[in-house]
Amino acid sequence: xxxxAQPEDQVNVAEGNPLTVKCTYSVSGNPxxxxxxxxxxxxxxxxxxxxxxxxxxxxxxxxxxxxNKSQTSFHLKKPSALVSDSAxxxxxxxxxxxxxxxxxxxxxxxxxxxx
Amino acid sequence: SAVISxxxxxxxxxxxxxxxxxxxxxxxxxxxxxxxxxxxQSLTLIATANQGSEATYESGFVIDKxxxxxxxxxxxxxxxxxxxxxxxxxYLCSVxxxxxxxxxxxxxxxxxxx
Numbered sequence: 001x002x003x004x005a006q007p008e009d010q011v012n013v014a015e016g017n018p019l020t021v022k023c024t025y026s027v028s029g030n031p032x033x034x035x036x037x038x039x040x041x042x043x044x045x046x047x048x049x050x051x052x053x054x055x056x057x058x059x060x061x062x063x064x065x066x067x068n069k070s071q072t073s074f075h076l077k078k079p080s081a082l083v084s085d086s087a088x089x090x091x092x093x094x095x096x097x098x099x100x101x102x103x104x105x106x107x108x109x110x111x112x113x114x115x
Numbered sequence: 116s117a118v119i120s121x122x123x124x125x126x127x128x129x130x131x132x133x134x135x136x137x138x139x140x141x142x143x144x145x146x147x148x149x150x151x152x153x154x155x156q157s158l159t160l161i162a163t164a165n166q167g168s169e170a171t172y173e174s175g176f177v178i179d180k181x182x183x184x185x186x187x188x189x190x191x192x193x194x195x196x197x198x199x200x201x202x203x204x205x206y207l208c209s210v211x212x213x214x215x216x217x218x219x220x221x222x223x224x225x226x227x228x229x
Contacts, residue, residue, distance in 0.1 A: 032216055043207055044158070044220040046116070051216055090157065094216070101146060101211055102173070103218055105157045 002027045002095045006106035013081045014114050021076040021109045023091030032094035033074040034103065035065055039087045047089075050074060061085070081113045117142050117210050119221035127227045128198055135194045136224045138208035143188035145211070148218065149181070152205040161206075164191045198228045 003026045013019045025031055035047040048059025050067040058064045065076045076089060088110050092103040118141040128134050138147065147164040161181055162170040170183040184192045195202050205225050209218040 034217070036220070041225075043222040044209075046217055046219055049217055101216075101218075102148065102160045102163065103158075105159075107157050 002093050002104050004033075004091045004093045004104060004106040006089075006091055006109045008109050009107075010110040010112060012112045012114065015083050016080050019078050019081040019085070019111065019113070021089050021091075021111060023074045023076065023106060024072050025074060025091075025093050026072065027093055031067075031072075031074075033065075033067065034092040034094075035059065035063070035074075035076050036090045036092060036105075037061075037087050038090065038108075044090065047076070081111075083113050083115050086111055086113045116212055116217075116219045117144060119208060119210060119219060121206075121208060121221040121224050123224060124222065125225040125227075127229060130199050130228055132198055133194055133196045134198065134226060135192050136206055136208075138191045138193070138221055140189045140210050145188070145213065147185065147191045148209045148211075149183065149191070149193045150207045150209065150220075152207065152223070154203065158207065161193070195226065198226075200228045202226065203228045 005024045033050045036044040038044050047063050048057050050057050055067040063078050088108050090108050091106040095102045095104050120139045122137045149161040150158045152158045160173050161176045162172045164170050164183050164185040166185045182194045205223045207220050207223045209220045211218050
């Protein structure tokens with residue numbers, strides 16, 4: 001069965017510093033991987049995805065993620081954090097095992113950027 | 116990407132009652148999904164809403180508790196029936212953008228059951 005793990009419940013970083021939010025995956029087929037962000041009292045917003053192609057994918061708001069097949073990881077990164085980046089981040093993987101195109105979500109990582 | 120709206124945005128309900136949540140998309144989509152996000156938790160798929168056929172429910176979710184309608188390619192409803200406090204959650208609909216393999220989410224409906 002497909003799954004994703006986000007090992008950190010919370011990541012703290014100072015504004016201006018680089019940030020990394022970790023995600024590892026387990027899939028039985030080709031990994032379709034996604035990052036979403038949830039701001040307080042808001043829905044989920046799509047940030048970026050890896051389907052195929054370059055291992056480094058760029059997304060919204062200056063975020064990027066690196067697909068690493070050997071380490072089965074898809075960490076989210078940003079070179080310089082902003083206070084406004086503080087939110088809940090979810091990694092997700094497409095589930096190929098069922099009849100629908102559902103996403104399997106990680107448990108989420110709360111990013112706190114201090115001024 | 117598709118623009119998705121949900122009604123209501125939030126509600127407070129009494130136990131034993133039912134609430135119907137609406138999801139409207141600004142373009143025709145084949146697949147619509149309903150997710151639940153319990154307090155402090157991740158998202159779990161409730162069901163996939165298919166136009167013209169019965170919804171496909173995930174393990175642990177049943178049609179009697181969460182009936183779904185999908186009358187056309189731009190609209191779906193999810194009803195939370197005979198509510199209990201355990202149903203207090205955020206309910207989100209999503210759609211898959213054809214050809215992009217990406218799901219986009221509505222703003223969610225925040226439900227509190229007393």
